[in-house]
Amino acid sequence: MPRIVRTKVEFEGEVRERMAVVEEDHITPWGSGTPLRIVGRSYPRTGGVEVVTGKATYTADVQLPGMLYCRIMRSPHPHAEIASIDYVKAESMSGVRAVLCHANAPGIRWFGDSLLFDRILRYEGEEVAAVAADDEEIADGALSLIRVRYRELPFVVEAEEAMKPGAVQIHPGGNIVGGPDGEVYRRGNVREGFAKADLVVEERYETPAAVHNCLEPHCCVAMWAGDELVLWDSTQHVYGIRNEVAATLGLPLNKVRVISEFIGGGFGCKQGVGKHEIIAALLAKMTGRPVKLALSRRAENLAGGVRHPTIQYLKAGVRRDGTLMALQLRSIANIGAYGMGGSEVGGPIRELYRCPNVLTEQIAIHTNLGPATAFRAPGYMEGMYGLESMMDQIARGLGIDPLQFRLLNYAEKDPMRGVSYSSKHLDKAYRTGASIIGWESRPGGQNAGARRRGFGMASQVWGGGGGPPAYAIVRLNADGTADVLTGTQDIGTGTKTVLSQIAAEELGFKVEDVRVTIGDSRAGPYAPVSAGSMTVPSMGPAVRAAARSAREQLLNLAADLLRVLATELSVKEGKIKSTARPREVAVGEITGRIGDFMIIGQGARGPNPSDAKVRTFGAQFAEVEVDVETGDVTVLRVAAVHDFGRVINPLTLGNQVEGGIVQGTGFALMEERIVDSPTGKALNANLEAYKVPTMLDVPSIESHPIDLPDEICNSIGAKGAGEPPIIPTAPAIANAVFDATGIRIRSLPITRDKLLEEIRRNAAF
Amino acid sequence: MSRSIPSVRALAVRKRGPGKVTLRLQVNGEEYAVLAEPRRTLLDVLRKDLGLTGAKKVCDRGHCGACTVLVDGIPIYSCLKLAIECEGKRIETIEGLSFPDGLHPLQKAFIEHDAFQCGFCTPGQIMSLKALFDRNPHPSADEIRSAVAGNLCRCGAYAKILRAAQAVSEAHAKG
Numbered sequence: 001m002p003r004i005v006r007t008k009v010e011f012e013g014e015v016r017e018r019m020a021v022v023e024e025d026h027i028t029p030w031g032s033g034t035p036l037r038i039v040g041r042s043y044p045r046t047g048g049v050e051v052v053t054g055k056a057t058y059t060a061d062v063q064l065p066g067m068l069y070c071r072i073m074r075s076p077h078p079h080a081e082i083a084s085i086d087y088v089k090a091e092s093m094s095g096v097r098a099v100l101c102h103a104n105a106p107g108i109r110w111f112g113d114s115l116l117f118d119r120i121l122r123y124e125g126e127e128v129a130a131v132a133a134d135d136e137e138i139a140d141g142a143l144s145l146i147r148v149r150y151r152e153l154p155f156v157v158e159a160e161e162a163m164k165p166g167a168v169q170i171h172p173g174g175n176i177v178g179g180p181d182g183e184v185y186r187r188g189n190v191r192e193g194f195a196k197a198d199l200v201v202e203e204r205y206e207t208p209a210a211v212h213n214c215l216e217p218h219c220c221v222a223m224w225a226g227d228e229l230v231l232w233d234s235t236q237h238v239y240g241i242r243n244e245v246a247a248t249l250g251l252p253l254n255k256v257r258v259i260s261e262f263i264g265g266g267f268g269c270k271q272g273v274g275k276h277e278i279i280a281a282l283l284a285k286m287t288g289r290p291v292k293l294a295l296s297r298r299a300e301n302l303a304g305g306v307r308h309p310t311i312q313y314l315k316a317g318v319r320r321d322g323t324l325m326a327l328q329l330r331s332i333a334n335i336g337a338y339g340m341g342g343s344e345v346g347g348p349i350r351e352l353y354r355c356p357n358v359l360t361e362q363i364a365i366h367t368n369l370g371p372a373t374a375f376r377a378p379g380y381m382e383g384m385y386g387l388e389s390m391m392d393q394i395a396r397g398l399g400i401d402p403l404q405f406r407l408l409n410y411a412e413k414d415p416m417r418g419v420s421y422s423s424k425h426l427d428k429a430y431r432t433g434a435s436i437i438g439w440e441s442r443p444g445g446q447n448a449g450a451r452r453r454g455f456g457m458a459s460q461v462w463g464g465g466g467g468p469p470a471y472a473i474v475r476l477n478a479d480g481t482a483d484v485l486t487g488t489q490d491i492g493t494g495t496k497t498v499l500s501q502i503a504a505e506e507l508g509f510k511v512e513d514v515r516v517t518i519g520d521s522r523a524g525p526y527a528p529v530s531a532g533s534m535t536v537p538s539m540g541p542a543v544r545a546a547a548r549s550a551r552e553q554l555l556n557l558a559a560d561l562l563r564v565l566a567t568e569l570s571v572k573e574g575k576i577k578s579t580a581r582p583r584e585v586a587v588g589e590i591t592g593r594i595g596d597f598m599i600i601g602q603g604a605r606g607p608n609p610s611d612a613k614v615r616t617f618g619a620q621f622a623e624v625e626v627d628v629e630t631g632d633v634t635v636l637r638v639a640a641v642h643d644f645g646r647v648i649n650p651l652t653l654g655n656q657v658e659g660g661i662v663q664g665t666g667f668a669l670m671e672e673r674i675v676d677s678p679t680g681k682a683l684n685a686n687l688e689a690y691k692v693p694t695m696l697d698v699p700s701i702e703s704h705p706i707d708l709p710d711e712i713c714n715s716i717g718a719k720g721a722g723e724p725p726i727i728p729t730a731p732a733i734a735n736a737v738f739d740a741t742g743i744r745i746r747s748l749p750i751t752r753d754k755l756l757e758e759i760r761r762n763a764a765f
Numbered sequence: 766m767s768r769s770i771p772s773v774r775a776l777a778v779r780k781r782g783p784g785k786v787t788l789r790l791q792v793n794g795e796e797y798a799v800l801a802e803p804r805r806t807l808l809d810v811l812r813k814d815l816g817l818t819g820a821k822k823v824c825d826r827g828h829c830g831a832c833t834v835l836v837d838g839i840p841i842y843s844c845l846k847l848a849i850e851c852e853g854k855r856i857e858t859i860e861g862l863s864f865p866d867g868l869h870p871l872q873k874a875f876i877e878h879d880a881f882q883c884g885f886c887t888p889g890q891i892m893s894l895k896a897l898f899d900r901n902p903h904p905s906a907d908e909i910r911s912a913v914a915g916n917l918c919r920c921g922a923y924a925k926i927l928r929a930a931q932a933v934s935e936a937h938a939k940g
Binding site: 049217267493661688701 | 818
């Protein structure tokens with residue numbers, strides 16, 4: 001029976017108590033002693049054949065009869081008012097079916113007081129007009145016929161400039177989100193902590209604006225079937241899009257269907273509804289034809305979301321024996337004109353180490369830049385770079401090994417609430433990583449010569465516990481196969497594969513007899529956003545519960561048919577076995593005999609533990625080579641040891657870890673959206689000048705997940721693995737660069753120009 | 766708002782270019798006649814006119830490699846090539862790679878070694894590697910890396926792409 005629970009759910013560092021309807025009876029978690037046949041083994045990815053043959057249909061590949069193509073005209077200015085717009089010529093061009101702009105669009109509220117098509121344009125790349133035409137070439141031609149007269153306004157793109165009194169105001173409420181000190185967290189008294197410290201260090205760190213650059217851009221196809229809207233959408237949240245689109249357009253929830261079967265990357269920027277979905281839906285309504293809208297690569301870089309750049313003022317106080325006494329952070333996040341707020345940059349400072357006195361102030365600032373959105377481990381990745389760079393600096397200052405220094409300040413309990421962790425194996429991660437990289441035997445000190453080797457390490461903490469609400473259905477077919485139905489989505493993480501393993505395990509079926517249907521809001525029940533490393537720990541238990549219900553129903557019916565007690569029966573590899581009788585019966589034999597009656601199991605994710613904090617942990621160790629003549633940094637090796645609880649599929653998990661390290665390497669060494677302050681325009685809004693790692697930039701990666709089930713966090717013992725691997729890479733590399741050269745770069749990315757400048761100024765070279 | 770009949774003004778706006786022409790293309794061993802404008806890229810013709818959506822449009826300016834197809838055996842960025850330039854040439858796309866009775870060894874290896882995550886770059890990666898293996902069945906790791914150096918994978922599945930290609934190379938070495 002459904003019941004309501006209150007439970008704490010953590011999402012990207014923010015803990016919220018929420019109410020959720022659950023219906024799961026308590027299910028005994030799979031413990032370390034539970035014999036499992038399928039969970040924990042490597043299975044190739046479900047849908048792999050479609051992908052490698054080019055047959056997988058991503059939203060970008062959807063083509064419908066009569067489909068129109070939409071192109072968007074975007075603001076060339078960082079801040080301007082549309083004085084006039086003339087689209088008559090464009091509208092009357094042959095093959096153009098509709099034009100939308102502020103002059104004719106419905107007044108849909110978008111952000112605060114602004115509109116979907118607003119007269120005021122607040123960043124370079126903001127939507128000015130949209131054209132739907134028979135083809136993209138025609139739509140592009142039509143855009144060039146739209147005449148817009150802009151009244152340019154003063155603008156501000158630097159966060160610290162935007163904070164000053166008298167700065168250009170981007171929204172009526174001012175540029176500073178919340179109070180002047182932003183979001184404040186306090187424990188103990190930092191002033192007293194610093195007074196008791198023997199060494200106090202203050203530094204300023206900067207992290208860049210990193211662009212997700214998912215290879216599949218934000219993209220959708222909108223089609224009206226009568227009064228119902230069908231929306232193919234490249235999204236991380238099928239149900240969220242359904243709800244937001246329905247609310248924006250004033251439609252009942254059952255008249256919007258969102259489909260997202262294959263998704264070409266998300267990384268955080270496809271969590272919520274964007275203007276493009278609404279524009280496509282409006283144009284499809286106006287024309288009576290399906291409309292496809294895919295952002296160009298340039299638009300993707302200007303308007304598709306960005307990891308907000310940060311400035312971090314970090315202060316740490318430590319006693320001579322290495323005891324951390326106080327940590328203080330003031331972080332400033334540049335969230336652009338329409339960012340919803342800053343992320344949890346202070347997260348690592350608050351919770352990684354046992355430190356009695358902590359103060360974090362997280363400030364978010366509006367500027368005339370494109371909207372900041374979540375990007376894989378938002379906040380924690382940026383904050384960890386500052387914190388772990390400083391820990392390295394302090395350890396060296398005290399003459400303590402950086403790893404030893406971290407162990408000295410190890411938090412056995414959650415420093416924020418004083419509660420126990422559901423599980424924590426960070427100490428083991430430190431030891432294992434150190435042994436893989438050869439930490440103890442690494443050459444000490446800086447070597448001479450042009451090419452210098454160095455070692456560095458950094459820690460990781462992140463949520464990844466997931467939680468309710470998350471629901472699934474398992475249906476058994478007459479031939480003994482099973483369908484798993486849920487409204488989740490697979491953004492490339494392997495969700496589908498992992499869920500089929502969990503269902504097969506619980507059902508006692510072969511994994512090939514289980515099909516998982518996701519990515520369609522009409523096919524399966526509600527599932528949460530695929531973000532915050534929460535898909536596996538939320539959906540896994542829901543699927544397990546649904547499978548268990550289906551298995552119990554199956555065994556009850558089998559018991560009746562076989563005239564035995566249900567408690568004597570079990571299912572293994574698709575066969576029903578009885579302890580009382582030697583003969584095995586194939587599941588299909590039982591489901592075949594019940595005719596077209598369909599066994600349907602429902603499952604819900606249960607509540608989170610109330611008395612334990614659920615966290616993922618890990619450590620990465622990097623070995624780099626720095627060419628002090630060219631400023632080139634080559635990452636040679638990364639050892640990654642993370643604790644995600646139980647590993648469901650080592651193959652796909654390894655891929656996640658390696659991918660996180662590759663993206664982390666990009667963040668450390670090359671990725672940065674560059675904005676020219678005098679003009680307020682981005683200089684590298686493309687994949688040539690915005691550098692993402694290639695095959696030639698990849699280090700040798702050794703990943704050894706801890707793989708111990710967390711028997712408290714949920715019924716499958718697994719936590720999320722999407723975000724943790726990206727968190728410690730950049731500080732581990734930065735610390736290794738210091739080890740190699742004695743130069744500490746406090747502004748990412750560590751590019752040649754920054755290194756060479758420091759080398760030039762440093763007398764030691 | 767919707768218009769079924771073009772207004773009189775429509776006639777006043779001059780169409781651009783010569784309009785559509787018939788292009789004859791040989792794709793995956795089959796002949797196609799396509800009515801498309803000469804300015805249309807090979808990528809757009811493959812995707813829109815022939816429905817071969819394996820090659821992906823990511824940057825549309827030769828930066829990412831997701832649109833890689835083979836023209837006369839040479840891997841090219843199909844977003845940088847006009848379809849009209851490819852008349853009389855042999856075009857191979859990911860859709861033509863599977864044998865009638867199964868997957869190409871590279872496709873099998875990509876699945877077995879999990880050489881992708883979201884999979885959007887995968888057709889391009891495989892086509893770049895196919896061109897390499899066609900001329901060198903036993904490439905070294907460096908040759909493999911170099912062959913896909915122009916194919917971005919934002920998920921960062923590079924280590925597994927390398928492993929998959931190495932497995933095919935090793936299988937060829939063993940004969």
